[in-house]
Amino acid sequence: MSSPLKAKIGPSILNADLANLYTESQKLLDNGADYLHLDVMDGSFVPNLTFGHPMVKCLRNNIKTAFFETHMMVSKPEQWIAPMADAGVNLYTFHIEPVEDVCKVCRLVQEAGMKVGLAIKPGTKVEELTEYMSIADLVLVMTVEPGFGGQSFMADMMPKVEWLRQNYPNMDIEVDGGVGPKTIECCAKAGANMIVSGTAVVGASDQRKVMDEMRNVVQSYLK
Ligand SMILES: O=C(CO)[C@@H](O)[C@H](O)COP(=O)(O)O
Numbered sequence: 276m277s278s279p280l281k282a283k284i285g286p287s288i289l290n291a292d293l294a295n296l297y298t299e300s301q302k303l304l305d306n307g308a309d310y311l312h313l314d315v316m317d318g319s320f321v322p323n324l325t326f327g328h329p330m331v332k333c334l335r336n337n338i339k340t341a342f343f344e345t346h347m348m349v350s351k352p353e354q355w356i357a358p359m360a361d362a363g364v365n366l367y368t369f370h371i372e373p374v375e376d377v378c379k380v381c382r383l384v385q386e387a388g389m390k391v392g393l394a395i396k397p398g399t400k401v402e403e404l405t406e407y408m409s410i411a412d413l414v415l416v417m418t419v420e421p422g423f424g425g426q427s428f429m430a431d432m433m434p435k436v437e438w439l440r441q442n443y444p445n446m447d448i449e450v451d452g453g454v455g456p457k458t459i460e461c462c463a464k465a466g467a468n469m470i471v472s473g474t475a476v477v478g479a480s481d482q483r484k485v486m487d488e489m490r491n492v493v494q495s496y497l498k
């Protein structure tokens with residue numbers, strides 16, 4: 276039987292011109308982005324600050340149908356569930372590291388009408404996700420230290436992706452950080468099917484070509 280999973284490319288707009296967020300986002304969607312990956316940072320969980328639900332809501336008011344993922348790099352993910360649901364977020368991905376009761380937060384996210392993603396930093400063991408796999412809709416393996424776009428891809432995170440794919444063949448597995456045409460094969464081979472890519476896509480002269488190329492590589496590894 277063929278895999279029920281789909282290869283999807285979700286550009287991160289972190290390094291885009293945020294003064295023109297709508298135009299930049301619409302351009303990515305027009306060029307074939309499967310979803311938008313919105314990096315929310317609180318200056319506490321990570322040493323950087325981006326934007327929150329008011330901006331996501333404004334974007335949603337202008338972009339009605341695209342699938343929005345918020346990557347919540349925040350110390351208190353439970354605090355932003357209701358406002359992000361209200362802002363029209365589809366997938367709420369949060370880091371397990373600062374959270375005491377991960378299952379409870381997952382439940383609250385799903386009760387608010389969003390899908391839930393669980394993210395781990397490079398220093399977190401992948402086995403720590405095990406007890407939450409039955410409740411999660413997606414898992415995100417960070418391939419850079421969260422906080423900034425444009426960093427170098429950490430190939431030594433691939434064993435985590437391999438382990439997840441072997442044990443959870445039908446789970447959506449996302450990678451994020453330093454992913455582009457040069458590193459996509461490595462991610463695809465390990466078993467990732469949801470690909471976040473910032474600098475490599477946003478800065479490309481032909482965004483469609485870059486996203487098509489990466490999607491094709493990922494699709495070729497999905498059995
Ligand atoms: O979450 C993060 C960084 O913390 C990412 O989403 C990056 O912002 C992706 O950008 P590139 O590494 O692809 O430039």
Ligand SMILES: [Fe+2]
Nearest residue numbers: 287314346451
């Ligand atoms: Fe991200």
